[in-house]
Amino acid sequence: MGDWTGYLLLILDGAWVTVRLTVMGCALALVVAFIAGLGRIAPWAPVRWLATAYIEIFRGTSIFVQLFWIYFVLPLTGVALTPMQAGVLALGLNVGAYGAEVVRGAILAVPRDQYEATVALNLTGWQRLRHVILPQALPLMLPTFGNNAIELLKATAVVSLISLSDMTFQAQIVRSQTGNTILPFVTILVIYFALSLLIAAIMGRIERRVTRGLDGVR
Structure with a gap:
């Protein structure tokens, strides 16, 4: 029993690494999604091309390849990253590419007359975006953002390939040391599921807060 307690603590240490990867990866993905999503609808062609190239490359290639x-x-070019930094960067850029299309689609879904009203009021581009467009587009983005966050959580397992001690990596260590496959992988399955439920609950709360008053529901 004492040995299994130690193995469980080992997996929980890996779970903490997974949580850190998820939080930092989501933060990066959110920033990248807005930058690339807005870039896709920018009035300047080079910006649109650059944003489109990024999105298509990261959506069209495997996250395994991106991580490698x-x-x-990158170290061959003089940019050396720790496993944690590499994992966050790969996860954030990959999920951010999908999030960028969510941002673009939500902004384009805002009725045209809203844009025309901002022009009539002589608002600047930033004022239009900040005060009129984004408040209406954000509720449309949130459900998919929640799904993307859960997908990022599940994708953190790929970092075990670069020897980062996440949950999956630690479960593999426990399996190799004990010869027991069921217990460690059932444990991480339950933890992944619990973390997914937590993300869904947090995003649901944010969604209710953002949409409060938009449809008359209090």
Whole structure:
């Protein structure tokens, strides 16, 4: 029993690494999603091309390949990253590419007359975005953002390939040391599921807060 307690603590240490990866990866993905999403609808062609290239490359290639490029190839150019930094960067850029299309679609879904009203009021581009467009587009983004966050959580398992001691990596260590496959992988399955429920609950709360008053529901 004492041995299994130690193995459980080992997996929980990995769970903390997974949580850190998820939080930092989501933060990066959110920033990148807004930058690339707004870039896709920018009035300047080079910005649109750059944003489109980023989105298509990261949506069209495997996250495994992206992670290996960031961790093993970038150092050849003089950019050396720790496993944690490489994992956050790969996860954030990958999920951010999907989030960018969510941002673009939500902004384009705002009725055209809202844009025309901002022009009639002589608002600047930033004022239009900040005070009129984003408040209406954000509720449309949140459900998909929640799904993306859960997908990012599940994708953190890939960092075990670069020897980062996340939950999956630690479960593999426990399996190799004990010969027991069921217990460690059932444990991480339950933890992944619990973390997914937590993300869903947090996003649901944010969504209710953002949409409060928009449909008359209090």
